[in-house]
Amino acid sequence: MNRGRRELLREIYHRLIAALGPQHWWPADTPMEVIIGAILTQNTSWKNVKQAIGRLREKNLLHLEELNRVSLQELAALIRSSGYYNQKARKLKAFCDHVGTHWNGNLARFLAQEIEPLRQELLSIFGIGQETADSIILYAAHKPTFVVDAYTHRICSRHGWVSEELTYGELRDFFEGALEPDVRFFQEYHALFVRTGHAYCRRTPQCASCPLDSYPVYLL
DNA sequence: GGCCAGGACACCA
DNA sequence: TGGTGTCATGGC
Numbered sequence: 251m252n253r254g255r256r257e258l259l260r261e262i263y264h265r266l267i268a269a270l271g272p273q274h275w276w277p278a279d280t281p282m283e284v285i286i287g288a289i290l291t292q293n294t295s296w297k298n299v300k301q302a303i304g305r306l307r308e309k310n311l312l313h314l315e316e317l318n319r320v321s322l323q324e325l326a327a328l329i330r331s332s333g334y335y336n337q338k339a340r341k342l343k344a345f346c347d348h349v350g351t352h353w354n355g356n357l358a359r360f361l362a363q364e365i366e367p368l369r370q371e372l373l374s375i376f377g378i379g380q381e382t383a384d385s386i387i388l389y390a391a392h393k394p395t396f397v398v399d400a401y402t403h404r405i406c407s408r409h410g411w412v413s414e415e416l417t418y419g420e421l422r423d424f425f426e427g428a429l430e431p432d433v434r435f436f437q438e439y440h441a442l443f444v445r446t447g448h449a450y451c452r453r454t455p456q457c458a459s460c461p462l463d464s465y466p467v468y469l470l
Numbered sequence: 471g472g473c474c475a476g477g478a479c480a481c482c483a
Numbered sequence: 484t485g486g487t488g489t490c491a492t493g494g495c
Contacts, residue, residue: 292477298493333492337478379478399476444476
């Protein structure tokens with residue numbers, strides 16, 4: 251365990267939570283809703299996703315079985331606001347089809363697997379890449395994996411904590427290798443990064459009011 | 471009116 | 484393995 255990095259990462263967390271407060275993520279009521287949101291928010295702002303989820307909720311489609319029954323065309327029309335709607339409709343269908351076929355539709359049992367087999371199985375499903383898989387593991391399965399997204403990458407590289415060239419897995423290891431695996435802590439940490447990205451990292455490489463600005467990198 | 475968002479996949483060299 | 488094109492809406 252890298253002590254210097256651990257101290258740095260804990261300090262970052264405390265600065266963010268002091269500035270922004272707890273985020274209480276993921277904004278969803280059920281594991282299935284988390285999964286739907288994780289797919290719909292791919293390269294898309296959450297505001298657009300919220301509309302789509304609202305339409306699915308109206309039609310009582312935030313469930314595996316119901317989603318399995320609706321046609322691809324109808325589903326695509328309902329999630330139109332989230333962008334890439336044809337692709338995302340296919341992805342939602344692929345997920346539902348997978349759990350339906352391989353787990354007899356038992357989502358809870360599917361999510362109850364150990365982290366690594368669950369990750370590999372998620373990654374084998376069309377439309378689920380590294381970030382979406384980790385979001386599902388952390389927020390739907392409630393298992394400790396660190397979610398890396400564009401904001402995580404941007405914040406960490408711009409502050410000089412990591413190289414810009416780091417791959418997804420390397421950046422995840424950067425956090426997981428220094429922090430105790432703790433579901434609530436990882437959930438809040440990722441949410442704080444996203445909030446920080448929204449609040450401080452829009453269009454400007456540096457932002458003077460960011461609680462992380464000028465944070466020393468000597469600990470690394 | 472342009473830019474960008476809580477990515478992933480296909481195709482090519 | 485890495486680089487590039489494609490998917491697409493809505494908010495700012």
